[in-house]
Amino acid sequence: MTDLPVPVPETDNQPFWDYLRSGELRVQRCASCGQLRHPPRPACGACGSFEVEWAGMSGKGAVYSYIVSHQAVHPALADRVPFATVVVELDEGPRLTTNLVDVEPEDIEIGQRVELAPTALNDEITLPLFRARR
Amino acid sequence: MRFANQVAIAGIGETDYSRESGRSELMLTLQAIRAALDDAGLQPHDVDGLMRWSVDTSSEGEVASNLGIRDLAWFGEVSQAGNVGAALVTHAASAIYAGLAEVVVIYRGVNGRSGRRYGRGDVTGRGGRGGGAFSEPFGLLTPQHGLAMQARRRMHEFGTTSRQFGMVAVTAREHANRNPRATFYDRPLTIDDHQQSRFVVEPFRLFDCCLETDGGGALVLTSAERARDLKQPAALIRAAAQAGYAAERTYVDTSAAVLGPRFWRQAKLDRGEIDVVQIYDHFAPFVIFALEDYGFVPRGEGGEFVESGCIRWDGGTLPVNTSGGHLSEAYLQGMNHLIEGVRQVRGASTSQVADAHYSFVDTGVGTGAIVLEGGTR
Numbered sequence: 274m275t276d277l278p279v280p281v282p283e284t285d286n287q288p289f290w291d292y293l294r295s296g297e298l299r300v301q302r303c304a305s306c307g308q309l310r311h312p313p314r315p316a317c318g319a320c321g322s323f324e325v326e327w328a329g330m331s332g333k334g335a336v337y338s339y340i341v342s343h344q345a346v347h348p349a350l351a352d353r354v355p356f357a358t359v360v361v362e363l364d365e366g367p368r369l370t371t372n373l374v375d376v377e378p379e380d381i382e383i384g385q386r387v388e389l390a391p392t393a394l395n396d397e398i399t400l401p402l403f404r405a406r407r
Numbered sequence: 408m409r410f411a412n413q414v415a416i417a418g419i420g421e422t423d424y425s426r427e428s429g430r431s432e433l434m435l436t437l438q439a440i441r442a443a444l445d446d447a448g449l450q451p452h453d454v455d456g457l458m459r460w461s462v463d464t465s466s467e468g469e470v471a472s473n474l475g476i477r478d479l480a481w482f483g484e485v486s487q488a489g490n491v492g493a494a495l496v497t498h499a500a501s502a503i504y505a506g507l508a509e510v511v512v513i514y515r516g517v518n519g520r521s522g523r524r525y526g527r528g529d530v531t532g533r534g535g536r537g538g539g540a541f542s543e544p545f546g547l548l549t550p551q552h553g554l555a556m557q558a559r560r561r562m563h564e565f566g567t568t569s570r571q572f573g574m575v576a577v578t579a580r581e582h583a584n585r586n587p588r589a590t591f592y593d594r595p596l597t598i599d600d601h602q603q604s605r606f607v608v609e610p611f612r613l614f615d616c617c618l619e620t621d622g623g624g625a626l627v628l629t630s631a632e633r634a635r636d637l638k639q640p641a642a643l644i645r646a647a648a649q650a651g652y653a654a655e656r657t658y659v660d661t662s663a664a665v666l667g668p669r670f671w672r673q674a675k676l677d678r679g680e681i682d683v684v685q686i687y688d689h690f691a692p693f694v695i696f697a698l699e700d701y702g703f704v705p706r707g708e709g710g711e712f713v714e715s716g717c718i719r720w721d722g723g724t725l726p727v728n729t730s731g732g733h734l735s736e737a738y739l740q741g742m743n744h745l746i747e748g749v750r751q752v753r754g755a756s757t758s759q760v761a762d763a764h765y766s767f768v769d770t771g772v773g774t775g776a777i778v779l780e781g782g783t784r
């Protein structure tokens with residue numbers, strides 16, 4: 274079974290993966306104007322500042338959109354379809370592309386409340402997956 | 408824009424469309440260019456400019472040497488993906504208007520079915536690098552995955568239905584059924600066929616998805632003045648513009664929401680003046696989203712507009728994708744839409760809109776658009 278691509282940390286996003294490894298979801302906050310942004314990048318699109326802080330997120334949010342792959346357009350999907358990918362909008366605003374653990378594709382709905390479920394792939398990478406909030 | 412009606416598309420050419428061309432992409436390119444030059448009544452040695460999709464394989468150097476062009480005065484490519492056809496027209500028209508080149512050919516030749524298949528994640532993927540680190544590990548692997556995510560959110564916000572997407576596909580098929588060049592010329596499609604077709608990636612059903620095609624196409628651009636003396640009625644470039652990515656992806660707005668207002672202002676045209684429309688239909692829902700975001704219909708009303716037959720030829724108030732588009736003619740990523748846009752102002756379409764004067768062509772749901780104006784001979 275081919276695996277889905279594994280994130281390759283790079284200079285501009287290394288802290289994101291470092292925080293996740295310890296179970297924390299943090300996203301970039303502009304140190305100049307306070308704007309949150311994700312995925313990580315060098316500059317703030319709102320004010321242009323390069324100054325950045327890593328803001329801790331509550332890990333709570335809601336499903337903003339989702340898709341269900343039925344055709345395996347990538348070898349990694351071959352044994353996984355139907356496979357759901359969701360976008361979660363955090364209560365703080367930023368949106369992440371992710372998966373829901375322990376939720377069947379047909380049970381996913383826009384607006385559904387979810388919470389962070391950090392899931393270690395290996396010693397270096399922990400994925401920010403989510404689960405339904407009870 | 409200052410080049411309005413100063414530059415024209417004087418020639419169009421295409422190869423056959425198939426699932427397996429048995430020819431190289433360079434051969435398809437050259438055959439399409441020959442056809443376009445014949446159409447215009449020009450010779451290869453008249454060409455002094457070449458422009459291409461950056462994702463394609465045939466370099467301007469190879470093309471120039473096969474055409475016998477000794478002095479290539481203008482060449483270039485536009486990056487991103489397949490969605491840059493109108494951007495290339497914009498660049499070429501600018502060069503001709505500026506006097507940097509006299510005859511510019513925009514070309515492509517792709518084995519999109521038998522060779523590199525665009526819809527495959529192993530072709531377009533980034534191996535978890537760059538932005539791919541935040542999408543690919545979660546199964547968002549190809550352009551269609553991102554577009555499906557956008558379509559799902561938009562359905563939620565505006566109530567657009569799968570059945571309405573289906574009517575885009577059915578209408579395109581009706582147009583293809585009159586177009587002998589179309590891949591699905593002899594294959595009808597009903598709304599029930601669409602609604603019963605399997606999901607590829609929800610919310611996209613099989614018949615929401617474009618074809619995969621082997622083939623080539625080319626456009627010959629020159630000054631309006633020179634075009635007047637050539638073989639065909641000139642398709643004057645009344646307007647052409649491109650638009651880049653928005654900094655923050657909203658999942659709701661397409662690029663047409665950004666390009667649209669500027670485009671109509673730059674073109675000094677009103678949407679209501681447009682007689683016929685081609686829209687980049689990689690996926691059927693995006694025809695509805697583009698109609699809304701360019702302002703042809705208010706947001707949330709595009710689905711009903713399509714369902715009530717407004718985009719059909721004959722009888723619709725605004726016929727759309729009159730050759731069958733990417734869904735049913737061929738997936739030449741904008742090239743076949745540009746060619747059909749020219750046919751409409753020449754009066755040569757198989758679904759010809761009567762007295763088509765302004766022909767609008769979008770080649771990427773807002774990445775670029777042109778308006779062609781029927782010229783006088």
Ligand SMILES: [Zn+2]
Pocket residue numbers: 303304305306307308317318319320321322
């Ligand atoms: Zn800022």
